[in-house]
Amino acid sequence: MIHVDFHSLTRPVGIMRMAAAVLTCVTFILVATVGHVPSPYWTWCMFAWCFCCFFTLLIVVLEFTAVASRLPFAWDDFTAAFAVLACLMLLATSVIYPTLFACGSCGRQIGAAVASWLCLGAYAAEVAVTRLRPGGQTSGFLSTPPGLMKMLEAFLACLVFTSLEAGHYGASPQLRWCVAVYSLCFVFAMVVILVTTGKLTLFFPFSFEPVAVACNVVSALMYMTAMVMWPLESFRNNKRPDDCGHHCGWDKLVVVTFMTILNFIVYTMDSIYSVYLVFFANNH
Known part of the structure; x- marks a missing residue:
């Protein structure tokens, strides 16, 4: 039987994840409304935002429904590793997109770049919270x-x-x-x-x-x-x-x-x- 855990949404890590999911979704929508650009770097940026948004929402849902506690691997290790990976992806994206695809008069592109940097900050805050555990414990290989x-x-x-x-x-x-x-x-x-x-x-x-x-x-x-x-x-x-x-x-x-x-x-x-x-x- 599935139980819901509202605490997973109200604790600091849960709030950061919700903010990251919203910001990646906003960034993706802003860039999508500008139109497709035939460049592998544009494709990479879109993939990074979509990937981070999807897996962040998946993590939120699995923790909210308490399914995460039944998974056959170290959940804390997986989420901490994903936050680090998301930081790397969004750091690259937040540099690549405004450098190659934004301009001084491109409002939506500038908005997407700002949202991407804010999202990077949310994931970086999650990494700081999850990695700086009391005693410095790690929960698995990826940590x-x-x-x-x-x-x-x-x-x-x-x-x-x-x-x-x-x-x-x-x-x-x-x-x-x-x-x-x-x-x-x-x-x-x-x-x-x-x-x-x-x-x-x-x-x-x-x-x-x-x-x-x-x-x-x-x-x-x-x-x-x-x-x-x-x-x-x-x-x-x-x-x-x-x-x-x-x-x-x-x-x-x-x-x-x-x-x-x-x-x-x-x-x-x-x-x-x-x-x-x-x-x-x-x-x-």
């Missing part, structure tokens, strides 16, 4: 540094995929290797997240931690090759065109380059930390 780094790795890979175009890598085997690196490492990260949060490690006849460490190290090495190959091959005899505007394909090459460097750093930190935890800290 730990390795879990947060895994989400960041997947998020940066999504930004890479958003910026990629077929014409960027189709004619070069080195660049096709880079795209393979982005894809394989994204799959590795998602598998680790799903297996760990779904508690599927209990069904493995061996310890999953060394496997996760191996994935991290291999991913870091693969990203190191992509970090070298992508800029060398992409910008060789390829200067920025004089008529390159906001939606210029050359600028997307720069975005992919920076995201590759950032993700290499994150994977390296993740590898070092996971090696320390599995082979050194656990031995004590």
